[in-house]
Amino acid sequence: MASEPVLGMTNVALRRVEGRSFLETRSFELGTSLLFAIVFPLLIMFIEGPHLSLFFSALSNVGAVLLATYARSSLASFPGLSAGRAILPTILGSHFAMLFAVLMLRLPYSRSALLLGLVAHLVVVAIRFRATMRQRQTIGVLPVGESKSLPYDQRIHWSPMTVPSMEEARRHGALVADLSGDVSPQWERFMTEAALEGIIIYQAKELAESLTGRVEPERLSENGFSALMPTRAWFHIKGLADRLVALVALPILAIPMLVVAFLVRRDSPGPALFRQQRAGHAGVPFTAYKFRTMRVDECDGNSSVIKAQTIDDDERITRLGRSLRRMRIDELPQLINVLKGEMSLIGPRPEPKVLTDWYEQELPFYRLRHVVKPGISGWAQVNQGHVNGIDQAQVKLHYDFYYIKYFSPWLDLIILFRTISTMLGRKGAR
Structure with missing residues (x-):
């Protein structure tokens, strides 16, 4: 994935090879987790007697262990998400995915067996993680x-x-x-x-x-351009998934968004929504929607490069707008752009058209970032935060190229984890 060895083994996760204890090995984690996944249903069967629900619970536990192991090994190739942060989301997600499958198929199951399998899985993985953190x-x-x-x-x-x-x-x-x-x-x-x-x-x-987590465009080799073409299958699947999520999320968020719109109107004169021309897929401009966070006489980001950029402690931002930016609530109306197919949930952040025109003149290969749809959150946003000026925009471009080169559902999953962490920490906003 993110860094394949030229010769030898294919697993690129950094690890010590010499002097490892058994607790540090993938064999310990996988073997012990699978053992407990089967043992607990057998113990309950020994106490309560044989039940078909215990058989399906054991299958669910085994499937969750295999799914979580595969997910974590795939995520380990990418920077920006420590192994510790990936443990809880992948294990919980895998066990809930298997439970969902059991419920959809209307199979009998044992709550006790499933819960014990989940707890044992978490404990085993935590033991291995602690053991592997001892040395560089x-x-x-x-x-x-x-x-x-x-x-x-x-x-x-x-x-x-x-x-x-x-x-x-x-x-x-x-x-x-x-x-x-x-x-x-x-x-x-x-x-x-x-x-x-x-x-x-x-x-x-x-x-x-x-x-x-960066690919420097000035170092692209002759074959580098082909590496920056996203996988078409995932491109189309991702677009369909984006629209389905937006279709489900908008009705659920409709009332909270109406409340925010009302508060924006009360906080300062002007419309609740801010509309701005931004560069989309293949560089085609589109109108992006956000909750207005600046005074109405100062929020025209289409007129000049200077007005299109936001600086630290920008005086144009309203009191409510500062809070909306910190919690990323101002981005919620962009779900409309996702539903229309103009944006994705995750991808390079769309820049105002006036900034895009400027960056294309100053930065080599800048237009290549438009080979994928722009997103509400992105790899550059969770690693770098807000940018201002050519130098920071160039670093951001390096992050965007990394996202495009390693375009995959696993990298999107990491960005989702990091976005949630950033929102809770309220970092990176201006």
Whole structure:
């Protein structure tokens, strides 16, 4: 996924290989969780006697364990979501998904068996997570290309290698090299030997992208443009899912949104909704809807670059508007844009048309961010927050390119988790 090793094993989650205890292994987590998933229904069966509900409860527990394990292994490839934060949502989501399937199929089940299976699953995963947090990953850096410019990350200790030593490679357990540069025959033989021993060898560029969550457009290779084309199947499935969610959410949120609209009108003179021309999919402009958070004489973001940008402690924002921005409530009317197919729930944030025109003149490849639909929340928004100026917009573009390159339901799920966390922490808004 986010950073595939060039040679050797295919699991890219950072991990210690040498000196691991059994509690740190995926085998402990999966095997023990599956054991408890089956044991608890058997214990209840021993006490109460055989029931068909216990059989289906055991199947539900097993399915939840497998689904959660697959989900967490998929999410582990992406930066921005720590392993600890993924535990609760994926496990609860998997168990509730299996319970939903049981209810839809009208199968008998045991509440006690399902609850005990869920608790045991959480405990086992928490034990493994605690065991894996004890040490940092050490990765050997081969003196090839630009590997020496790898980013700092508190999870990793970069250990430069000056000579091809298999003993040192085994001690590290993983290596990284920039294979876009020239590789001497000596280092080629060394990497081949390391791969045959099962030592992970990461491509420096892919690993840097995985750690930072950014793809720098000025470094796009000749084949880089094809990598920035989203998966068409997920593009269409995502669009359908977006509209279904908006169709369900709008009636539920109708009354709260009417209350907010009333408060906006009471707080300052002017309309409740703010309409603005923004750049959409393929650069096609559309009218985005938001609750108005600025004074009506100051909220025309279409007239100039300066007015289209929001700064820290912007004096144009009303008292109520500041609260709406912190809690992201001002974005709710954009569900209308989602229902119309102009936006997605998750994607690069749409910029005002006047800003888009400016950025396209100043930033290389800027228009490529429009190959996917803009979203209410996005990868750049949860990692960087609000931006102002060309320099910050360029960093934001790096995040947008990462989202496009690794466009998938798993990355959308991470952004959803991070968005909820950001809303609760009220960070990143202006």
